[in-house]
Amino acid sequence: MIEVRNLVKRFRQFTALRGITFSIRDGEFVAVLGVNGAGKSTLLKILSGILYPDSGEVMVNNFVPYKRKKEFLKNIALVNPQKTRLIIDLPPMDNFRLFGSAYGLGKKEVHKKAESLAQMLNVESKLKNQVRTLSFGERVKMEIILGLLHNPSVIFLDEPFIGLDFISRKQLISFLDAFKGKKTLIITSHIIEGIKELVDTVLVLHKGEIAAKMSTDEIKAILQNRVTIEVKAEQEIKLPQVFKAKEYGVYSAFVDKHDEAAILKEIENIPGILEMSVKTPELEDFVEELITSK
Template identity: 40%
Template sequence: MPDEPIIEIRQLTKTYRVYQKPEGLWASVRGLVRRRYREVRAVRGIDLTVEKGEFVAFLGPNGAGKTTTLKLLSGVISPTSGTARVMGYIPWKRENAYRRRFALVMGQKNQLWWDLPAQESFRLHRHIYGLDEAAFESARDELTELLGVRHLLQQPVRELSLGERMKMELIAALLHRPEVLFLDEPTIGLDVVAQHNIQEFLREYQRSRGITILLTSHYMKDVSALCQRLVIIASGGIHYDGSLSGIIDTFSKHKIVTLLFAEGSFPHAAERVLAPYGEVKEVQPPRIKLRVERTKVAETLSALLARYSLDDVSVEDLPLEDVIAQVFEHVDHQEEARVG
C-alpha cells in the first residue's frame, strides 16, 4: 500500500467578518449601534496534497491567504469549512500528539523570551516538549553548530541582530525534531548574507532529515534556492501547483535574448532596427537585450546571425520575479472580470 500523503487539504475555506469602520465622527457613533461587516474570504476552497519529504513553497502577494493557510494547518485557527489532515491529525483539534510533531516559525513574530538568553527559552522548550536531557542537548548542539550561533547562546535575545534572532527562533522550533515544518516568511527583513545562511541551513537540514516543509516567502531567492514544488496562491485560491521550471513553461511566453555585437558591427539606431526581431529591453553597446516570443527564438536567432556579426549570444528565461508578477496580474484580471 502506498504511503498516505503527509498533508491533505480538501476544500479548505476561511472567512473572516471584518468590521467596516465608517469615516467621520457621526458615522462612528452610528457604528456603535449598527455595525457594518464585510466578509473577507482569506482562503477559498483550497485543495492540496503534499507527500512526505517534500519542500513546498507558497508564493503569493500580500493578503493572498498564504499565512492563513499555514495557521489553519498549525491549528492556530479553525476553518469556516473544508477539511485538512496533517500526519493523520485534524490540526484545529489541537491534540498534544500532533503538536509534538510539527513546528511553525513566523518571521514576523518571536517567541523567545526577550530579556533572557536564548538558552533559557530552549530549556523551557525542553520541559514543555518533555525532551530528555541527552536528546535536547544533542539537538541544540547540532543546530547551533549548523547555524553558527553557538557563541550567542548566553546573550539576551534583545541584544541579538535580526538575523541571529531568526536563527535562534529556528532552533527553538526544531529542538523537538518536528516531522513537518511550517515556515512563514523566515527570511523577511534579513540581509543577503543572513538570508543565504538560513537558506543553506534549511536545504541541508531538510535533505538530511527528510522532513516535510511548507514555506511562504516573498523572496524568489528563497523559493528558487530551496523548493522543488511551487504553489501560487492569490486571492485565496491556488493558481499554480507544480515545479519551478514548469511555471516558466506555463506562464512565460517569452525569452530574453542577449546579443553581444562584434567590434564595429553595432547597428545605428539599434532600437528601431532591431524592433522587428523582438521587444528591445536594454541597449548598452555593445550589448542589447531583446524579449522574444518563445516559439520564435530559433528563427529570430538565425535571422540575426545571418545579418550581424555577433561575438556572443545567450538565451535565458525571464526572471522568475517577472513571470510570477505576470501570474499575479493575470489573477487580478480574472478577479476583476468575475466581480465586474
C-alpha cells in the same frame, strides 16, 4: 502527508481562503508564494491547528489540525520569526531549556540539539547572550532553532526571509536544504530569490485561491522557453500590452522566446526609450505574470 480539500476561511464577511484543494507528500519541500494578503499565513495557521477552517477538510499526518491532539503537535512546528516567542531578557539557551521542557525534553537533550542546530546556522557563539543583544538575523535563526528542538517531521515556516541580508538568507536556505528527505517543509515567502533551488514544488496563492501548483522542474522548463525584455525610458511611455510597468519609466515583458525578435522590432522606434535588455527570466517573473493576469 497533507491533504486539503475545498478549504474556506472567512474573517467576518471577508473570505481569506476561497475553497482551495491540494496535497503534499511526506518529505516534499513546498514554497507558498504570493503577495501580501494572499492568504499564506492563514493557510499555515490552519495547517498547524491555530485557526479552524469554516469549511472543507484538512488532514496533516492523518490528524485534523484544529483538534490539536498531543501526537499531532509533537510532530509539527510553526515558525514565524516576525512573531517572536523568545523571552528577550533570557539567553537563547535558557529559552530553549524552558520551551524544551514544555515538550518533555531534558536539559541535556535540548543542549545537544540546540548546539548542533546553532552550529549549522553559525550562531553557536551567541547561545548564552541575552536575546535582546542579538542582531535581527541572529534572532531569526534562534527562533528557527526553537521551532526545531522537538524534532518535528513537518515544518511550517512563515516568511523567514523578511529583514535578512542576502548572506543570512543563503545560510538559511542551505540550512533548510540539509533537511531534504528527512522532513516536510512548507515555507511561505514574498521574497522569491533563492527559493526555486530549495523546494520541489511551488504553490502560488493569490487572493485566497491557488493560481498555480507546479514542480520546480516544470517551472524551469517553462522559463527555458521564455525571456524577459526590460525597457527603460525617460518618462512614462506607451508600449505594447505585453509590457507591464515596474516602476517609473521601467517596463518589462515576460514572453515566449519565439516572439522576442518581433517584439524588439515593434518597439525599436518608440521615442523616449533609453535602454532595452533581454534577460533570462526568473521564477519571480513567472509568479508575477500568473498573479497579474488574474
